[in-house]
Amino acid sequence: MLIAVALSLLSLVAWECYWRAHGKLPDIDDNKDLWAVQRAKVETLSKEDVVLMGSSRVLFDIQLNEWEKETGIRPIQLATAGASPLPIFHDIVNNTDYIGTVIVGVTPGLFFSTTFPEAGPWKRAQTRVEHYENRTYAQRINHCLSMPLQKHLVFISTSEEGWSDDIDLKSLLNSVSLGAERLEKPQFPPFYKFEYMDENRNVRMSDKTANDTAFARTVKNVWQSIVEGNDRPPQKKETTQFFVEDAKKFKARGGNLILLRCPSTGLFKDIESKHLARTDFWQELVKATEAKAYHYADYESLKNLDCPEWSHLSGPDASFFTAELVKIMKADGALTNSKTN
Amino acid sequence: MLFNSLSFVVFLVIVLALYYSKIFKWTGKKRMLLLASYVFYGLWNPPLVILLWISTLVDWTAGNKLAIEENQKKRKMWLLLSMFVNLGFLAFFKYGNFLLENFTLGLNALGLAYEPKPMDIILPMGISFYTFQTMSYTIDMYNKKIKPARTFLDFALYVTFFPQLVAGPIVRAKDLITQFYEEKKATSQQFIWGTFLLTIGLFQKVVLADTLLADVSDQVFGSKEMLHSLDAWTGTLAFSGQIFFDFAGYSTCAIGIALMLGIILPDNFRYPYAAIGFSDLWKRWHISLSTWLRDYLYIPLGGNRNGLTRMYVALMLTMLLGGLWHGAAWTFVIWGALHGMYLVVERLLKTKITIKINALNGVLLALLTYTLVNFTWVFFRAREFSTAKNMISSMLFMNPEGSKILHGFDVLKVLTLISLLFICHWIMRNTSMKEVSKKIHPVILGVIWAMLLFLISISQGSGEQFIYFQF
Numbered sequence: 001m002l003i004a005v006a007l008s009l010l011s012l013v014a015w016e017c018y019w020r021a022h023g024k025l026p027d028i029d030d031n032k033d034l035w036a037v038q039r040a041k042v043e044t045l046s047k048e049d050v051v052l053m054g055s056s057r058v059l060f061d062i063q064l065n066e067w068e069k070e071t072g073i074r075p076i077q078l079a080t081a082g083a084s085p086l087p088i089f090h091d092i093v094n095n096t097d098y099i100g101t102v103i104v105g106v107t108p109g110l111f112f113s114t115t116f117p118e119a120g121p122w123k124r125a126q127t128r129v130e131h132y133e134n135r136t137y138a139q140r141i142n143h144c145l146s147m148p149l150q151k152h153l154v155f156i157s158t159s160e161e162g163w164s165d166d167i168d169l170k171s172l173l174n175s176v177s178l179g180a181e182r183l184e185k186p187q188f189p190p191f192y193k194f195e196y197m198d199e200n201r202n203v204r205m206s207d208k209t210a211n212d213t214a215f216a217r218t219v220k221n222v223w224q225s226i227v228e229g230n231d232r233p234p235q236k237k238e239t240t241q242f243f244v245e246d247a248k249k250f251k252a253r254g255g256n257l258i259l260l261r262c263p264s265t266g267l268f269k270d271i272e273s274k275h276l277a278r279t280d281f282w283q284e285l286v287k288a289t290e291a292k293a294y295h296y297a298d299y300e301s302l303k304n305l306d307c308p309e310w311s312h313l314s315g316p317d318a319s320f321f322t323a324e325l326v327k328i329m330k331a332d333g334a335l336t337n338s339k340t341n
Numbered sequence: 342m343l344f345n346s347l348s349f350v351v352f353l354v355i356v357l358a359l360y361y362s363k364i365f366k367w368t369g370k371k372r373m374l375l376l377a378s379y380v381f382y383g384l385w386n387p388p389l390v391i392l393l394w395i396s397t398l399v400d401w402t403a404g405n406k407l408a409i410e411e412n413q414k415k416r417k418m419w420l421l422l423s424m425f426v427n428l429g430f431l432a433f434f435k436y437g438n439f440l441l442e443n444f445t446l447g448l449n450a451l452g453l454a455y456e457p458k459p460m461d462i463i464l465p466m467g468i469s470f471y472t473f474q475t476m477s478y479t480i481d482m483y484n485k486k487i488k489p490a491r492t493f494l495d496f497a498l499y500v501t502f503f504p505q506l507v508a509g510p511i512v513r514a515k516d517l518i519t520q521f522y523e524e525k526k527a528t529s530q531q532f533i534w535g536t537f538l539l540t541i542g543l544f545q546k547v548v549l550a551d552t553l554l555a556d557v558s559d560q561v562f563g564s565k566e567m568l569h570s571l572d573a574w575t576g577t578l579a580f581s582g583q584i585f586f587d588f589a590g591y592s593t594c595a596i597g598i599a600l601m602l603g604i605i606l607p608d609n610f611r612y613p614y615a616a617i618g619f620s621d622l623w624k625r626w627h628i629s630l631s632t633w634l635r636d637y638l639y640i641p642l643g644g645n646r647n648g649l650t651r652m653y654v655a656l657m658l659t660m661l662l663g664g665l666w667h668g669a670a671w672t673f674v675i676w677g678a679l680h681g682m683y684l685v686v687e688r689l690l691k692t693k694i695t696i697k698i699n700a701l702n703g704v705l706l707a708l709l710t711y712t713l714v715n716f717t718w719v720f721f722r723a724r725e726f727s728t729a730k731n732m733i734s735s736m737l738f739m740n741p742e743g744s745k746i747l748h749g750f751d752v753l754k755v756l757t758l759i760s761l762l763f764i765c766h767w768i769m770r771n772t773s774m775k776e777v778s779k780k781i782h783p784v785i786l787g788v789i790w791a792m793l794l795f796l797i798s799i800s801q802g803s804g805e806q807f808i809y810f811q812f
Contacts, residue, residue: 001536001537001785001787001790002732003538003783003787003788003790003791004787004788004790004791004794005791005794006790006791007787007788007795008790008791008794008795011791011795012795012798012799015799017797112633118734136384136385136386137383137384137385137387138342138346138348138384138385140346140348141346141348141351141384145347145348145351146347147348155798155799156801157801158801167799168552168799168800168801169548169552169796169799169800170551170552170553173552173553173750173754176750176751177748177749178748178749178753181749182745182746182747182748182749182752183745183746183747183748184744184745194538198684208506230424233670277649302638
């Protein structure tokens with residue numbers, strides 16, 4: 001037994017050192033438990049607080065520290081990568097009494113994608129809402145116990161997303177290929193993790209993504225593959241109707257709703273301009289909800305920001321974007337309750 | 342709470358520390374174990390602990406009445422009360438929606454329009470296990486096979502003992518309650534062996550079932566396409582391995598944890614994929630359930646005492662209900678029916694053919710048995726009949742143009758692992774892990790143990806449930 005314990009500990013130390021030597025850093029997994037912890041905080045928020053929701057653009061582009069520095073309030077980050085914000089907004093409107101500020105990120109390809117419960121963008125968000133409702137006490141304890149391990153150990157790397165560069169045993173085995181592939185269908189390109197997350201779900205793009213164009217290209221390949229594989233037309237009418245209903249309900253009880261369009265470049269900008277045109281989608285949504293709305297292209301300081309992989313801002317640019325955005329919103333009186341006011 | 346979770350590690354350390362501390366005497370330790378068992382269960386869904394309490398109270402009362410009551414009619418009433426409560430729980434929580442669906446289908450078939458809302462019922466974890474366990478106590482009391490538990494605490498702990506509460510082994514009262522009468526303490530050898538068994542069980546679950554096999558099985562059975570034969574076979578073989586490692590892994594953990602407390606639980610698996618024939622299979626697979634079904638269903642239905650036809654009917658009924666025990670769906674009934682048919686055919690063949698088993702024909706017959714078992718797993722795993730039908734036709738090489746959905750490495754990985762599993766079961770079929778470990782040098786055993794711990798740690802089990810919890 002002593003040999004077993006000693007040898008296994010030694011092996012784990014060696015394993016940890018090996019991956020650190022290969023440049024891996026400890027990281028928090030953006031899983032449903034982490035999301036649920038943030039969601040739970042909404043139950044006790046006041047009118048002064050801010051809740052963020054949307055997809056990965058809100059996750060990357062709004063930096064919580066910057067926001068807090070500018071307003072004195074740390075927002076709750078509920079945005080979910082690759083997901084529609086509709087189920088999460090629906091949950092907050094219908095299952096809480098929250099009457100503070102909600103900022104909803106509008107990534108046109110996801111926001112207007114679907115209301116079909118089994119479709120990916122909807123299901124990814126709805127699964128988290130359901131997990132929050134149904135999580136067991138054992139799951140909560142497991143999450144609490146796992147946080148210090150995730151924060152300090154590299155080899156604790158199982159992720160809900162299943163990144164191609166995860167180093168748990170299953171991911172390592174999944175990266176093995178026999179050469180001649182027997183599959184007939186084209187394969188999804190490798191998707192490497194390109195950000196870091198903290199325990200408050202603040203996401204920052206990795207320096208490698210911002211500075212290494214070859215690495216950023218791997219992420220662009222994934223976006224290209226997703227875009228080319230998507231043959232479903234947007235469900236503009238259904239999604240807008242669904243959202244507007246909740247928006248009216250939220251505003252009627254005194255909530256402060258703000259719509260936000262974050263920057264995109266390259267392929268995404270082209271597609272969004274061509275197939276999800278601002279006048280047809282964004283402006284109609286703003287009109288229907290009668291909410292305060294901010295489109296990055298309307299502001300000189302924001303419209304030329306670059307997204308290294310077409311969809312998200314680098315860390316420094318995200319800090320700048322957040323600070324500028326807060327200033328603009330404050331100047332408009334959109335954030336009337338911020339403490340610095 | 343799951344064995345493969347951080348919270349369980351903390352829970353077990355606290356329980357062991359309290360159990361081996363000098364704070365409590367034996368009764369205090371049993372109370373602590375009982376409380377710990379409720380916490381273990383309640384951390385999943387606290388209100389459902391009430392079901393455990395009701396089951397415990399009803400069977401404790403029924404057992405005590407049966408111990409003193411001589412009037413046969415009244416004895417039967419107490420037995421029926423116990424069965425009504427326990428089977429009532431099962432019927433409502435596990436089969437409620439299934440019964441409603443079939444009732445609706447029946448009415449619709451008669452031309453009556455009826456569309457009820459599905460009932461939003463949570464299936465209490467492990468309900469099939471603990472209701473069967475506690476019912477065995479009352480039935481044995483009715484048949485005067487055992488004496489009543491000495492104290493309520495002993496009985497409550499028997500119903501709720503956390504290592505085997507949610508997925509067995511289903512332990513008989515005579516085998517467990519009596520162990521609670523006197524103070525138990527694991528010897529150092531027992532404690533080390535128990536820890537080793539816990540490691541083996543976790544390795545089976547976390548590494549073999551969840552990391553190496555689950556994805557392939559999920560991908561194949563989740564596919565809507567007509568599959569290539571190799572993909573269909575690989576997916577089915579992966580599931581055969583996954584369910585074995587998942588369930589045997591849980592049982593091994595349970596036996597190991599109990600042993601760390603000095604409590605001995607019976608084996609639940611004995612290398613089932615090396616079984617020669619189906620009678621042999623059911624002596625090796627989920628032994629505690631198959632013996633339960635034999636003693637409390639097959640034998641009361643007449644067993645082999647009333648002629649061949651009645652025996653075959655009893656066998657089929659037992660296996661059909663055994664199938665339904667696993668899940669409220671017709672696919673499970675078909676799974677049970679196939680096993681019933683296999684057993685009937687085997688018994689028929691045995692009356693006509695006598696084979697002297699040697700190494701060569703033995704391994705071929707074991708391989709044939711395993712192949713036939715795999716066809717039953719298709720119905721067990723498939724959520725819909727259409728999936729099962731497609732899988733079976735692909736496995737019978739009827740879809741040469743079927744889709745290839747698995748990577749070459751996944752196919753190789755599953756086929757290698759399943760071949761090793763079969764060889765391992767064949768080599769071990771007449772021995773035990775304990776016997777084999779005695780022949781291995783302790784240093785080598787320590788190195789193997791370290792490798793298992795290392796692989797468990799770097800796999801970090803993402804599986805959120807053991808498959809058998811849902812049963």
